[in-house]
Amino acid sequence: MPAAARFPHNPIPARAGIGLRAQHYRDVLEQRPAAGWLEVHSENYFGAGGAPLHYLERIREHYPLSLHGVGLSLGSADELSATHLEKLRALIARVEPALVSEHLCWSSIGGRYLNDLAPLPYTDEALQHVRARIRQAQDFLGRQILVENVSSYLQYSDSTIPEWDFLAAVARETGCGILLDINNIYVNAVNHGFDAGEYLRAIPAAAVQELHLAGFSVNRYEDGEILIDTHSARVAAPVWSLYRQAVQRLGPVPTLIEWDTDIPPLGVLLEEMHAADEILREHRHACVA
Amino acid sequence: MPALHDLQCGFAAAIFGEGDEPFANKVRDGRFPGTRLVQIYRNNTFASLTAALEAVYPVVTRLVGGDFFRHAADRYIHAHPSTSGNLHDFGGRFAAFLATFPPAATLRYLPDVARLEWACHRVFHAADHPPLPLDQLAAVSPAQHGQLVFGLHPATRLLESDYPVLRIWQANQPDAAEEQIDLSVGGDRLLVFRRDLEIEFKRLSSGEFILLRAFSLERRFAEASAAALEEEPRLDLAETLRHHGLLGTIASFHLDLSCV
Numbered sequence: 001m002p003a004a005a006r007f008p009h010n011p012i013p014a015r016a017g018i019g020l021r022a023q024h025y026r027d028v029l030e031q032r033p034a035a036g037w038l039e040v041h042s043e044n045y046f047g048a049g050g051a052p053l054h055y056l057e058r059i060r061e062h063y064p065l066s067l068h069g070v071g072l073s074l075g076s077a078d079e080l081s082a083t084h085l086e087k088l089r090a091l092i093a094r095v096e097p098a099l100v101s102e103h104l105c106w107s108s109i110g111g112r113y114l115n116d117l118a119p120l121p122y123t124d125e126a127l128q129h130v131r132a133r134i135r136q137a138q139d140f141l142g143r144q145i146l147v148e149n150v151s152s153y154l155q156y157s158d159s160t161i162p163e164w165d166f167l168a169a170v171a172r173e174t175g176c177g178i179l180l181d182i183n184n185i186y187v188n189a190v191n192h193g194f195d196a197g198e199y200l201r202a203i204p205a206a207a208v209q210e211l212h213l214a215g216f217s218v219n220r221y222e223d224g225e226i227l228i229d230t231h232s233a234r235v236a237a238p239v240w241s242l243y244r245q246a247v248q249r250l251g252p253v254p255t256l257i258e259w260d261t262d263i264p265p266l267g268v269l270l271e272e273m274h275a276a277d278e279i280l281r282e283h284r285h286a287c288v289a
Numbered sequence: 290m291p292a293l294h295d296l297q298c299g300f301a302a303a304i305f306g307e308g309d310e311p312f313a314n315k316v317r318d319g320r321f322p323g324t325r326l327v328q329i330y331r332n333n334t335f336a337s338l339t340a341a342l343e344a345v346y347p348v349v350t351r352l353v354g355g356d357f358f359r360h361a362a363d364r365y366i367h368a369h370p371s372t373s374g375n376l377h378d379f380g381g382r383f384a385a386f387l388a389t390f391p392p393a394a395t396l397r398y399l400p401d402v403a404r405l406e407w408a409c410h411r412v413f414h415a416a417d418h419p420p421l422p423l424d425q426l427a428a429v430s431p432a433q434h435g436q437l438v439f440g441l442h443p444a445t446r447l448l449e450s451d452y453p454v455l456r457i458w459q460a461n462q463p464d465a466a467e468e469q470i471d472l473s474v475g476g477d478r479l480l481v482f483r484r485d486l487e488i489e490f491k492r493l494s495s496g497e498f499i500l501l502r503a504f505s506l507e508r509r510f511a512e513a514s515a516a517a518l519e520e521e522p523r524l525d526l527a528e529t530l531r532h533h534g535l536l537g538t539i540a541s542f543h544l545d546l547s548c549v
Contacts, residue, residue, distance in 0.1 A: 043375040047414025050444065051486040054417075071374025077294035084374050109297035113371040114304060114334045115341070115379070118297075126293050154326035155317040158292065192319065219329065224320055226329065 009064045011098040012037045012210070014252040016276035017066070018269045019259060025055040027266045035273060037064040037098070039256050043071050045095070046087040056095060066099040066210065066256070067091065068179075073113070074137065074147070075106035075120040075130045085140050092141060099210060099254075101146035101179045102137070104130065104167060119152035122159040122166040134174040146209055147171070148179035151187040151216075151229030163188065164202035171207040178203060180250075181212035182243045183235065187227040196242050205250045213243060213276060214258040232261035235272055244279055252280045304331050305367060338366050341376045345410045346383060348461045349403050352396070361390060377414060381407060398452035398472065405454050408446035408481045409488045415444035418540045426534075426542060433544055435511030439504040440541035444483040447493075447502050451476040455490055482538060491536075496521025497529055501538065509545050 015036025020028065022044075027033075038059065045052050056065075072084055092100060105117040120126045138145055149167050161169075171178050180203060189196040215233025219226045235243075235257070247253070257272040296315060303312035304327070313323030339362040343350050350358045365386050371379045384403035387393050393400075429437065448454070453470060455477050460468040478498040480491040493501065496517040503513030514526050533539045 043377065046375045047377065048416035048443065050413050050415060050417070050483065052414070054486055069374075071376070073374055077297050081374060087375070106297060107374065109294070109301045111372055112301060112305075113374060114301065114330075115337055115371050115374070115376050116330060116334045118300060118330060121293065121296055123292065129293055153329045154323065155319065156296065156315055157317045158296065158315065159317070221321070221325070226321065226326075228329065228333075 005096055007060050007096050009062065010096070012064045012066060012254045014254055015280060016255045016257065016273040018257045018273050020059065021263055022052070023263050024266045025059065028059055032062060033266065033270050035063060037066065037254060039066040039068050042067045042069040042088055042091060045091050060095050065095055065097045066101065067097040069102040071107065071115065072102045072137065073106050073108040074102050074104065074133050075126065076108050077129070078108060078111065080133055080136055085137065089141055099146060100141065100143065101148055101210065103150050104147040104170060105150045117150045119150060121156040122161040122163055127161065127166060127169055131170060131174050134170065134176050138174070138176065144175065144177055146177035146179040148181050148212065149184050151184040153191060153226055155192055164199040168202055168204055171204060177209040178207045179210045179212060180208050180246065182246055183212065183214045183216060183239050184229060186239045186242050187216050187229050190227050197245065200246055200249055208250050208253055211246060211253050211255040212258055213239065213255060230261050231258045247279055247283045252283055255280065303327050304334050335363060335366060338371060338379060342380050342383060345380050346403055346406045348406055348458050349399060351461045352399065352402065357392070361387065361393065364390065383407065398454065398457060401450035401452055401454045402457055405448055405458055408448050412444045412446055412481050412483050412488055418442050420537055421534045421539050421541065423534065429544065435509060436545050437510040437542050438507055438545045439510065439539045441501065441505050442482065442537050442540040445538055446481040447498065447505060448479045448481060449476070449498065453477055455479055455492065480538060494521055494524065496524035500529060501533065504539065
């Protein structure tokens, strides 16, 4: 008989939520903002105890939770880290997240970690490799994971598959879900000059279980600009437009406001969250009407 | 997957400025030269790893200043790259690195300040543990006291320095007033521990330090107490044990009934 769930709040509703960061633990516990759900970076809770897990478990009693990994290095040609997977599995058992996600990228090679989200070459070889690794991770964790599309600042000359087809193929062939980052689609569309609408249309709607929204920053050069996915600002207007398109195509999907650098007061995150909730609500009303 | 492996090795080498192969050739021609795009990833990697070090070592950062720290971090990241997808694991060799980093040679106390900050970092994330079961301890026959092996709480670290590292640490907190610290006042023996989730420090006497260090090495009480009393003949063993039992430093015990 499976052990009874410790936490009452599951699953994640088709509403907006916010990324929970340490700066906001006390505010969230005291104010209990009307966030539909919360997401944390898994690795911030890989420690054995102390304040991070203390606060996470208390907050978990009041909110559905998603675990979002930034360090599994799914696309690396190295072996998957057994230590990392074991810590993730233990954390999953401890806080009972409704969703567990990782990035469709690599961040280490030869045992050396860049601790950054580097893009994969979109080739048949990389597709086969990352498919096997996602299956391995899902088997080890005993559950489905979601994989997220990353921002990128370069494309490889080796790539033969459009990024959106690569992502769709990964989901189709592994049974993993998709965490579709709308900001990352926009950033890449600008940086690499493709049509964000074409990207959206290629994604299998049934696989998308979560959306991300965040703010980017801009590197300006004499000869142009590159958008950098810094999670350091409000969601940009064109990203809100793309989000509306995504909701129209995919239906109401749980949507997260991410903010990781220059983290503002909780109220700013909640304003962004309410804006996303409003778009989800409009969509529901439009469907009913 | 030779191509994927080679591409990732080439990318990483370009990030770390190694090798002769111009990785930018692997980058598809676009609006900007490949070298500039690779530079974005180099900046991101070094910025996030440097930020991780700064988060663990704020006092070292303040002592040496931001420019010096970033230079030291850059050298450290090359010499001891991150080996974990969990950034909280990064930086454990920074104190040892600083001890051999020529530009920091005149700051003799700096490595010990870094050791103290790493100890704080480890204590912050260490496991929780229930308090010492005093009733069970009281039930141990006095004849067996010498065979007791005490265990320290997982969220404790012991640190010994020839420099007044705790005063240096305290004087370099964000809200601390400026203070001249006389390095000749002597060293510290410290217990770093956690109370109500927050990091705290306690200065230890020399015998108290020897006793707790012996416990941390799982020495039996007979040997641990003999070593402590040799160091500090007037140490009140019963009071020291009581104090660290109540404080939570000592969190467990078992009996080692093997022959010596």
